[in-house]
Amino acid sequence: MAAALLASGALPRAQSRSRVVMLGTGTPNADPDRYGPAVAVVVDDTSYLVDFGVGVVRRAAAAERSGIKALAATKLTRAFATHLHSDHTLGLADLILTPWILERPTPLTLYGPRGLRAMTDHLIAAYADDLRIRTRGGEPRHQHDPRAVSVHEIGPGIVYRDERVTVTAFAVMHGAWERAFGYRFQTPDRTIVISGDTGPESHIEDQCRRCDVLVHEVYSESGFAKRPPEWQAYHARYHTSTRQLGAIATRAQPGLLVLYHQLIWSSTEEELLKEVRATYDGKVVSAHDLDVY
Ligand SMILES: [Zn+2]
């Protein structure tokens, strides 16, 4: 495995059937080291994506190259959107089109809040000329019609089940968004909870009662203190501070708390972890792209 995959210090047990792969840990900020938000839950040889930020297919290809075969482009067939903020969805055209060109055998299936179908339809319409040329302009015949994306606009509750996972969506408070979700994955050997973007009032602890892995967004309190007041008002309403997250994790008691979508600003990652540890004494790591838990 590549160094990035070993850097986390919290690799799953060797016999574990389920892994959490941090494809992108970024935010809207154009940080070249952190691609757009995207997390893959991998169970055996099957992958389930949560969000599809910028670069999702190439990050999945990097994970595949490091040994996680379930993240080959042609195996990206299911994705769950937390909400429709652009940083979480900028990779949707990529996810629809790139694996299709690479001969994904089945159409893409999406789950997410209301509005996801319209976004999908608009993107397909935007690429009408590309689709026409690729299907009738001389490329070898593709396996399916790329327009055949199956979109499920969901509410809270169990939204997906197969022989490997049960996926439960739960509503989170994310500022003015009417519909934003986190997801809980119950696999044969682990319970994995992914917060999506959320303020501190979402009762994530009810979803993760001693769950194995809690992947949670966070912003730095010390970085926040130096932000302009109008941005402070925004962040406080839409996101969760280090101290607030420490309190949430203390109630939730996850086996491992994974920080992602870190808004650090002028602070540092070391400071970010220190701030979480001020109110939480469990195991916590600050994720980087391509870390595996
Ligand atoms: Zn975001």
Ligand SMILES: [Zn+2]
């Ligand atoms: Zn958001």
